[in-house]
Amino acid sequence: MPLPFVTADREDAVHAAQSVTLAEADRDLWRRPYRPGPWRVGGGALLLLLASYVLFSALIIALAGGLPSGAICAGGGLLLIALAVRLLRAGVWVSSYGLRQVRVLRTTTLRWAEVGTLRTLQRPVRWLGMPRTVQGQALVLVPAGRAVGERTLLTNQNADFLSRPRAFDRAADVIEGWAAESR
Template sequence: MPLPFLTADRETDALAAQTVTLPHADRDRWRRPYRPGPWRVAGGALLLLLASYMLFSALIIALAGALPSAGLCAVAAALVIVFALRLLRAGVWVSAHGLRQAGLVRTTTLRWHDVGTLNTVQRPVNWLGMPRTVQGQALTLIRAGDGDAGVLEPQTLLTSHNADFLARPEAFDRAADVIESWAAESRR
């Protein structure tokens, strides 16, 4: 019995091996240089599942005749959907313009000439963003102007134990290398 999803993977691998300019090879477009991790995707999926239940309950409440309560339930479901989408978009993004760190609430963008030093260091890092710390690796950023002011407080961009790289050390190493190479290439 043919399994079409296996042949699709082989075709994708064959295309990736070729040096063909793809439509998404535009350097001006913002892109995440790594895939979202399974913990981040699972969290987003669970939140979207919760939102679907909330929307279904809003429908039942509206059919029962309590429109203000249904509206409140629908607004709460919309907020959960927005939170899930922000969770899935969180991470480090790069383009020819600079480096962007997207979080749940805030997004910070730096131009490449503002990026000073990017280093991968061994240190205690937060486990899945919680207060518990474990020994791991972190990709840290020191801005270009911080060394002049005497303030050398590094900003953590990625850790080996966040939602994208937990139990995936090779993916963390590749992502850190790609971000460092983008910085080196863009500062030329």
């Protein structure tokens, strides 16, 4: 899994993903039109730090003679690593095929023909995915052929865009541009 936000050329990679048009896009290449925010990266880093402690304790438990307990502890560490990777991959991805919303436990993919309207709205949004809501902006998708069932793709209060309003505006514009170009 390439992690362009870790490398020195991250700005070039993000700009390249934002500047690709639908006609130029590779059908099998999914792009995130924005880079993960500091809250998302920090949460992933904390999960990986916790996983290192859990795996080290699994090693100590296994060397002390508790092999089944060490295996259970190692399994928990591997589960934390998988959760951290999934957290870092969460977000909205686009390709010439369609739009993909990756969440921590679920992924939804829609072809561009299934994407109805995308619009940015002022509304109460969840702060960092928690139950508390604050006033903010949200990029909302209404699937084609349905009057109800709108889905919030991005908010300016999620882990990618908290305290980065220009990044939210750019990402929403790029995703709306891809949807308009697909019609």
